Amino acid sequence: MMERETLERRLRSAEPSLRTPVYLVDEAALLCNLEILQGVARRTGCHILLAQKAFSMFRVYPLIGRYLAGATASGLYEARLAHEEMPGGENHVFCPAYTAEEMAEIVRICDHISFNSLVQLEAHRPLWEAAGVSVGLRVNPEHSTQEGHAIYDPCAPGSRLGIRRQNLPERLPRGVEGLHFHTLCEQDAAPLVETFAAFEKAFGSFLPGLKWLNLGGGHHITRPGYDIAALEGLILSIRETYGLEVYLEPGEAVALGAGTLITTVLDVVDASDMPVLILDTSAACHMPDVLEMPYRPPLYGAGEPGEKAYTCRLAARTCLAGDVIGAYSFDACPKAGDRLVFGDMAIYSMVKNNTFNGMPLPDIALRHTDGSCEVVRRFGYQDFKTRLS
Ligand SMILES: *Cc1c(COP(=O)(O)O)cnc(C)c1O
Numbered sequence: 001m002m003e004r005e006t007l008e009r010r011l012r013s014a015e016p017s018l019r020t021p022v023y024l025v026d027e028a029a030l031l032c033n034l035e036i037l038q039g040v041a042r043r044t045g046c047h048i049l050l051a052q053k054a055f056s057m058f059r060v061y062p063l064i065g066r067y068l069a070g071a072t073a074s075g076l077y078e079a080r081l082a083h084e085e086m087p088g089g090e091n092h093v094f095c096p097a098y099t100a101e102e103m104a105e106i107v108r109i110c111d112h113i114s115f116n117s118l119v120q121l122e123a124h125r126p127l128w129e130a131a132g133v134s135v136g137l138r139v140n141p142e143h144s145t146q147e148g149h150a151i152y153d154p155c156a157p158g159s160r161l162g163i164r165r166q167n168l169p170e171r172l173p174r175g176v177e178g179l180h181f182h183t184l185c186e187q188d189a190a191p192l193v194e195t196f197a198a199f200e201k202a203f204g205s206f207l208p209g210l211k212w213l214n215l216g217g218g219h220h221i222t223r224p225g226y227d228i229a230a231l232e233g234l235i236l237s238i239r240e241t242y243g244l245e246v247y248l249e250p251g252e253a254v255a256l257g258a259g260t261l262i263t264t265v266l267d268v269v270d271a272s273d274m275p276v277l278i279l280d281t282s283a284a285c286h287m288p289d290v291l292e293m294p295y296r297p298p299l300y301g302a303g304e305p306g307e308k309a310y311t312c313r314l315a316a317r318t319c320l321a322g323d324v325i326g327a328y329s330f331d332a333c334p335k336a337g338d339r340l341v342f343g344d345m346a347i348y349s350m351v352k353n354n355t356f357n358g359m360p361l362p363d364i365a366l367r368h369t370d371g372s373c374e375v376v377r378r379f380g381y382q383d384f385k386t387r388l389s
């Protein structure tokens with residue numbers, strides 16, 4: 001495993017040979033995460049799946065498939081992507097509702113399907129029964145462990161995600177082999193332990209008859225400081241107590257800190273309070289979570305506003321007034337032509353980008369372990385035009 005310091009140095013590089021904007025994923029950083037996850041799986045016997053909704057750079061699926069048990073999907077398209085690009089891995093799917101047409105294809109390519117209601121389970125029963133797919137139900141433990149991020153809390157009041165205990169019969173419908181809950185977001189092991197206790201209290205009576213339990217995603221396992229021992233203790237105790245296969249399906253943790261978004265300053269304009277750097281990237285188009293979450297992405301070499309000599313606002317060249325990434329401070333005021341490197345841009349970035357304002361999409365590049373960079377995909381005008389008519 002590469003030293004964190006060496007990794008940080010690689011991640012900081014603005015790679016002048018690449019065209020900007022570019023999402024640059026670092027293979028060594030990804031490997032570092034994969035080794036941590038594989039360690040958890042080896043020591044506990046659990047299965048860890050890539051949640052593709054966070055990171056779908058399929059060029060590295062063969063690599064990921066060597067470390068993880070497979071992938072999970074939010075619907076048919078992601079399931080198909082894993083089927084095509086991570087062959088041989090397990091292929092799970094969860095969607096709040098599937099159409100009949102989708103299910104016909106899903107039962108051919110997925111080995112595990114989770115349903116969000118008893119109606120959905122029964123509507124598709126003939127297809128999943130005939131195909132011999134293992135099916136489960138997503139449940140809602142009704143135990144929130146997040147504050148302030150209601151849009152990322154499946155246990156928030158009024159949630160449509162997961163069946164509440166009061167809406168389940170005393171015995172699960174015939175053929176159900178697993179239960180699934182996903183309630184965390186960027187959290188440590190303690191909230192999971194707490195959530196499992198709430199889940200066990202409500203749904204524990206079902207567990208002895210089942211084959212598997214999926215603990216969802218939101219586990220920040222690869223973040224320095226995450227309590228891996230507590231996670232492993234929980235998994236081992238579930239396996240020992242109930243004899244279940246345990247699944248984890250992290251998205252973020254797989255590619256956490258494993259990529260950057262490199263951008264070029266195109267102009268510096270004066271605002272009444274501070275200079276504004278106009279970039280060739282956009283929060284709205286290339287890092288929508290900055291506006292949606294919202295959060296301030298890390299920027300290598302920059303400080304908090306006021307911390308260094310020059311404070312500037314970083315903004316896009318779209319016409320959206322609010323397309324602002326944030327205020328950062330620098331030792332010297334950046335000028336047109338300079339490059340800036342945003343950190344932690346592998347996850348929830350490429351999978352969410354768009355061409356609003358006719359903005360070009362960033363290239364997707366891979367920095368190999370030997371340090372060489374390869375442009376894996378370049379987008380152009382046709383990618384903008386073919387999504388319209
Ligand atoms: C979003 C999601 C995940 C992955 O979550 P991360 O926060 O990226 O780890 C896993 N499972 C389900 C059902 C999800 O909705």
